[in-house]
Amino acid sequence: MSRRRSRLSTLATAGTVLALAAGLSACGDDDTEKSAGSSGAAKGSVVIGAASNGAAEEITLDVPEVASIRAQLPKSVTEDGKLTIGLGMLPAGSAPLGFLGDDQKTVTGSEPDLGRLVAAVFGLEAEPKNATWENLFVGIDSGRTEAGFSNITDTEERKKKYEFACYRKDxxxxxxxxxxxxxxxxxxxxxxxxxxxxxxxxxxxxxxxxxxxxxxxxxxxxxxxxxxxxxxxxxxxxxxxxxxxxxxxxxxxxxxxxxxxxxxxxxxxxxxxGAGASLQGLICATAKKGSGLAKPLAEAINYLIENGQYAKLLETWNLKDEAVRTSQVNPPGLPITNS
Missing domain, CATH: 3.40.190.10 (Periplasmic binding protein-like II)
Structure with a gap:
């Protein structure tokens, strides 16, 4: 990961970090978090900001399945009815991006919430899989997780192994x-x-x-x-x-x-x-190179942009100034010399 990403959690107050760390295991990964694809909401809707301990106001957004986008997904993704979302938020989490909620079960934050919205567009249940930053990429490499939503910067070095659908300014x-x-x-x-x-x-x-x-x-x-x-x-x-x-x-x-x-x-x-004056850095949904997921991921994000759910997500987490106009597939990333 870039050094920029490694310092994200440091701005949280000491009390917040301790509270988050108390609820998160320091092991390599953790499957115990609540799926919260809808977090108690009816099919076709997604709860945003669930269990956020005051970091966001919880809202429910309507998100219908879009059959034309779902049809682009590989059969291996749709056959179990779930989209496995890779998160690299252990051990302490990083508000507002991803952290263990105040119910000690739900992984909440802007990153897993966007993953839940995308899963709903696909007509799939979101299944977050939380891990350390290093094991996030191990999970994508091994197929244990299908798409990483974890503040991952688009870099030319990472494109050697991954494909991107970008959704937020870095x-x-x-x-x-x-x-x-x-x-x-x-x-x-x-x-x-x-x-x-x-x-x-x-x-x-x-x-x-x-x-x-x-x-x-x-x-x-x-x-x-x-x-x-x-x-x-x-x-x-x-x-x-x-x-x-x-x-x-x-x-x-x-x-x-x-x-x-x-x-x-x-x-x-x-x-x-974060990429400097000559390039706008971008944060992207990340899938294994050749998986065929980047295009449908981008189309799902663009559907959310066009229909307002994306703007409401960023507003909920106070990240409106990081909005992109459109999700691009594999746009220019940080050069290898600066990755």
Whole structure:
């Protein structure tokens, strides 16, 4: 996985991480989670945001089977009536992407919920299979899982083994104090004179340090700060010791929702492609290369985009700024030199 993906869970507060970890086994994978393809809903509908412990408001969406899309699926996928969804969310999960719900059974989050919506378009029951990040790909390779929905970035290196149907922008984000009077405008120049926190050893650190060097060459200053944990980052932000935190956008979006009703409320100050200025990074449903699944997966996602369920999913999980207009099959990914 890219270093960008490995840091997603770090933005959750210590209490949240402990709560999630308590409910998730540290073993290689776990089949005990509630299927929740409909999560108690009638056939043709899917519950979104189930058991999310306040991270999302639970809603039920109507999702009819689309026979023309189902007909494109290999027989091996339809014969058991299930779509096995690969998740790489063990051991601690990563809100809002995927984590164990407050019922200690349901794997909830934007990723498994999209998998459930796609399964409904196929007329199949969703069967989430949670694993560690490494075993997520082992599951796809072995056929144990048919499609991975787990914040997987489209890269040219991964295309050697997998095919993609992309559904969300792979963005980094800036978290600001709610009352901050500035925003990141998409260029490094808007960071002149600012102090920005970033996690060490991450893709976002690499980008931020490059911006710092460019500003320095122009006679301007960008201070980069490091902290031991995310609680320290947010304390520094709220006490005005830093102007922004630069990190994975989904985790920032989650923290914004959790702080909204507190005196320490924050907001988004803008996003930036995790792939850099020249390419919009993309998160994709991932299947084994040659499986024939990428096209029907993309068509199912496009059906959800066209009929509104996709927008409601992202709104529920506060990820509207990562929406794509259409799902593409195997679009250009991060080059091998940057994968």
């Amino acid at each position: 963005n980094l984000g800036f978290e600001l104090r709610k009352e901050a009077d500035w925003n990141f405008d998409g260029t490094y120049k808007s960071l002149a004179g600012k102090t920005v926190a970033v996690a060490s050893g991450t893709n976002q650190e690499k980008i931020l340090l490059e911006w710092r060097d460019k500003l320095k060459s122009e006679g301007k200053k960008l201070d980069v700060k490091y902290f031991a944990d995310n609680n320290s980052i947010h304390l520094a932000l709220n006490s005005k010791k830093i102007d922004a935190y630069f990190g994975p956008n989904p985790a920032i979006a989650y923290h914004i929702t959790q702080s909204a009703s507190t005196p320490q409320a924050t907001r988004s100050g803008g996003t930036y492609s």
